[in-house]
Amino acid sequence: MPHYKLTYFNLRGRAEIIRYLFAFSGIKYEDHRIEQADWPKIKPTIPFGKIPILEVDGATLHQSLAIARYLAKETGLAGQTPLEQALVDAIVDTTDDFVSMFPWGEKNQDVKQQIFNDLLTNTAPGLLRDLESFLGDKKWLVGKTVTWADFYWDVCSTTLLFLKPDLTDNYPKLLALKERVQALPAITAWIQQRPKTTL
Ligand SMILES: CCC(=O)N1CCc2c(cnn2-c2cccc(F)c2)C1
Numbered sequence: 433m434p435h436y437k438l439t440y441f442n443l444r445g446r447a448e449i450i451r452y453l454f455a456f457s458g459i460k461y462e463d464h465r466i467e468q469a470d471w472p473k474i475k476p477t478i479p480f481g482k483i484p485i486l487e488v489d490g491a492t493l494h495q496s497l498a499i500a501r502y503l504a505k506e507t508g509l510a511g512q513t514p515l516e517q518a519l520v521d522a523i524v525d526t527t528d529d530f531v532s533m534f535p536w537g538e539k540n541q542d543v544k545q546q547i548f549n550d551l552l553t554n555t556a557p558g559l560l561r562d563l564e565s566f567l568g569d570k571k572w573l574v575g576k577t578v579t580w581a582d583f584y585w586d587v588c589s590t591t592l593l594f595l596k597p598d599l600t601d602n603y604p605k606l607l608a609l610k611e612r613v614q615a616l617p618a619i620t621a622w623i624q625q626r627p628k629t630t631l
Pocket residue numbers: 443444445446528531532533536537588591631
């Protein structure tokens with residue numbers, strides 16, 4: 433088994449999907465969390481200057497979704513066929529497109545809040561309507577077993593619900609999917625043991 437070292441901030445953020453995959457698969461890894469104050473010193477040492485990164489024995493992987501897709505493929509959570517894998521990727525990318533619209537690093541709090549509110553009020557409903565319709569009466573978003581698309585929905589919607597607690601009030605199927613993911617024993621255990629952070 434390779435030695436895995438995940439490096440990110442002490443946030444769920446873009447690393448939590450990777451942590452879910454490690455938790456669900458039971459693979460041991462180093463969950464290295466850096467202080468924001470240390471980032472300017474560390475950033476120049478990181479290929480492409482962004483985190484999370486995952487060091488796998490001597491190799492360094494970057495881009496959170498590439499890392500997650502690698503782990504999902506290794507652990508059977510990427511989709512059972514090439515077609516399912518494409519559907520999984522499309523749902524992940526659709527979800528990530530939305531969460532990536534948020535100006536997470538904006539220093540002007542008034543500007544940040546205005547954009548966050550606009551996205552949550554005016555853009556989120558269309559995405560949630562489409563995801564609710566895509567899920568329909570299925571147990572999981574793609575195929576007959578859980579995939580990292582389901583995990584990603586839970587990871588991202590957990591942060592979105594912190595920002596807008598009534599976010600899923602009109603989307604019961606999506607709320608039920610969150611509950612189904614969080615009821616997976618390994619995910620339940622991870623959520624209970626992980627550091628408590630707002631984002
Ligand atoms: C200053 C950086 C910061 O506050 N965060 C980084 C990005 C982020 C946070 C919470 N969720 N999230 C995220 C998750 C997945 C996709 C994505 F685009 C964004 C918090």
